[in-house]
Amino acid sequence: MTYTDQVLVLTDVTKRFGAHTVLDGVSWRVGPGITALLGPNGAGKTTLVRIVSTLERLDGGSLSVLGHDVARERRTVQQLIGLTGQHTAVDGMLSGTENLVMVGRLLGLSRLDARRRAGELLAQFDLADAARRRAGTYSGGMRRRLDLAMSLVRAPRVLLLDEPTTGLDPRSRRALWEQVRRLTDDGTAVLLTTQYLEEADALADRIAVLDSGRLVAEGTAAELKAGAGGDVVEVLDEHGQPSDTLTTDGTAGHVASVLRSLPGSARVQVRRPTLDEVVLQLTGKEAA
Amino acid sequence: MTTITARGPLATTPPVRPGVLTPFTVFVGRSLRHSLRDPEALLMGIVLPTLLMLVFTFVFGGAIGGDSRAYIDYVTPGIILLCAGYGAATTAVAVSRDMTTGTIDRMRTMPVPGVALLVGHTVASLLRNLFSTAVVILVGVLLGFRPAAGPVEWLAAVGLVALWILAITALFAFLGLVAGSAEAASGYGFILLFLPYASSAFVPVATMPSWLRVFAEHQPITPLTESIRALLAGVSPGGDAVAAVLWPLGVLAVALALTAWRFPRTRSRLVH
Numbered sequence: 001m002t003y004t005d006q007v008l009v010l011t012d013v014t015k016r017f018g019a020h021t022v023l024d025g026v027s028w029r030v031g032p033g034i035t036a037l038l039g040p041n042g043a044g045k046t047t048l049v050r051i052v053s054t055l056e057r058l059d060g061g062s063l064s065v066l067g068h069d070v071a072r073e074r075r076t077v078q079q080l081i082g083l084t085g086q087h088t089a090v091d092g093m094l095s096g097t098e099n100l101v102m103v104g105r106l107l108g109l110s111r112l113d114a115r116r117r118a119g120e121l122l123a124q125f126d127l128a129d130a131a132r133r134r135a136g137t138y139s140g141g142m143r144r145r146l147d148l149a150m151s152l153v154r155a156p157r158v159l160l161l162d163e164p165t166t167g168l169d170p171r172s173r174r175a176l177w178e179q180v181r182r183l184t185d186d187g188t189a190v191l192l193t194t195q196y197l198e199e200a201d202a203l204a205d206r207i208a209v210l211d212s213g214r215l216v217a218e219g220t221a222a223e224l225k226a227g228a229g230g231d232v233v234e235v236l237d238e239h240g241q242p243s244d245t246l247t248t249d250g251t252a253g254h255v256a257s258v259l260r261s262l263p264g265s266a267r268v269q270v271r272r273p274t275l276d277e278v279v280l281q282l283t284g285k286e287a288a
Numbered sequence: 289m290t291t292i293t294a295r296g297p298l299a300t301t302p303p304v305r306p307g308v309l310t311p312f313t314v315f316v317g318r319s320l321r322h323s324l325r326d327p328e329a330l331l332m333g334i335v336l337p338t339l340l341m342l343v344f345t346f347v348f349g350g351a352i353g354g355d356s357r358a359y360i361d362y363v364t365p366g367i368i369l370l371c372a373g374y375g376a377a378t379t380a381v382a383v384s385r386d387m388t389t390g391t392i393d394r395m396r397t398m399p400v401p402g403v404a405l406l407v408g409h410t411v412a413s414l415l416r417n418l419f420s421t422a423v424v425i426l427v428g429v430l431l432g433f434r435p436a437a438g439p440v441e442w443l444a445a446v447g448l449v450a451l452w453i454l455a456i457t458a459l460f461a462f463l464g465l466v467a468g469s470a471e472a473a474s475g476y477g478f479i480l481l482f483l484p485y486a487s488s489a490f491v492p493v494a495t496m497p498s499w500l501r502v503f504a505e506h507q508p509i510t511p512l513t514e515s516i517r518a519l520l521a522g523v524s525p526g527g528d529a530v531a532a533v534l535w536p537l538g539v540l541a542v543a544l545a546l547t548a549w550r551f552p553r554t555r556s557r558l559v560h
Contacts, residue, residue, distance in 0.1 A: 053397045054397060089389065102318060106398055107306065108306040
């Protein structure tokens, strides 16, 4: 089987809320696999996901999902995507099964097929034991997993995850990563937004950095680290822990001059920048 | 079963459209489940009607009507409409809750008419409040209410109650749509809940100061109460019936028009 080469094609995408320009001419191509959209709060990540998922209209430019224009072919796009938003869409008054059956019925499955699919997904997301309990009694991690399962009832071609692990403990976060990775084995393309660099680094095939409504970098984690300049000089304290971090442009001259500025007794190490530092350099802001 | 399996080639998943009515039945079922599982809704549906009947019959009945037995016949239609107001007001909270959680976003990204969500809340409210109406009548009968209505009068009386419930539920659904929070949504309903007190529901308008009487005679609850009271007493409601039908239809038309205008423009009220 063949995939459209480009999952998403954004051309000069612009979105304003009143006088505030949230997306300022974003042009971007998203391919198969997992793509992370990284950026500080207010960068426009959620707005971009909401445009892809037909929740917001464009003010300028165009955006297509697997070749279908979001403005002109809204219903077709809705058939192709699944969304797990930043705020959980789980109905706390209904059980896990009831939540999934409801979505299945709305998507055109028969009662029987909806029940069967609900059972499959509950098993897949380790929720079988809680299937009959009201989702309101679930833990944060369980609610997120159910939320994710709800966006997978009719196997979307493109899954949109807006800050999927915000508020989860590290163990639940890792469990969710594992689930997301498994989805791509089936050929589902994933676009996720995150403030956690660790998450982008661990999950994504490609990463794009959004800042103040503009795309400031795009590539693999390694490319971003390589492209965003120089090695980092870390000053270590008496326990060998970094006490200060100095960025360089990567040239021998600059590294040398940074080293010369330190007292001769200082203990230092020179290393490649972390993704965190790359984003900080690109955006001038802390990502988280 | 490639249509429902996550494994396998996803590109072959054919687009399936649900039946035209499916979204509506799904959301009605959802809202009814909510009603049955929400202790507050059950309180509104059973305990409140019972308490109001007891309070108006035994606490106010003697003072207002002189004789609590006779007052039951007078006050029962008013209690029905009062309870309908309280019951319908919960629709505003339910709609508002859907707008302030991720629910509306998920529904909006699915190929179903989003308005089915509102229809679900409205139909559930209608059924819930008709149940409360039955509770009021049942408690009334236990306390000595003896309606003289025949089948046709009963049907007409229940029809008027249902029409009014539908009209104010649609209005509360709109309030839930525009309110900033569930709390604000229930707050906006205050004026509607106040209407029965400034009508002929509990005391004849003749006992009111003239300025209030003018208001009482020109608001929906008075013709509705008078019509339902007449029907349950087995007599013709006369001219009140026209106003009792036109008021709810007018409220319904305004509420639906406002919703039709506002709903497509509604963004979920989440922090982005």
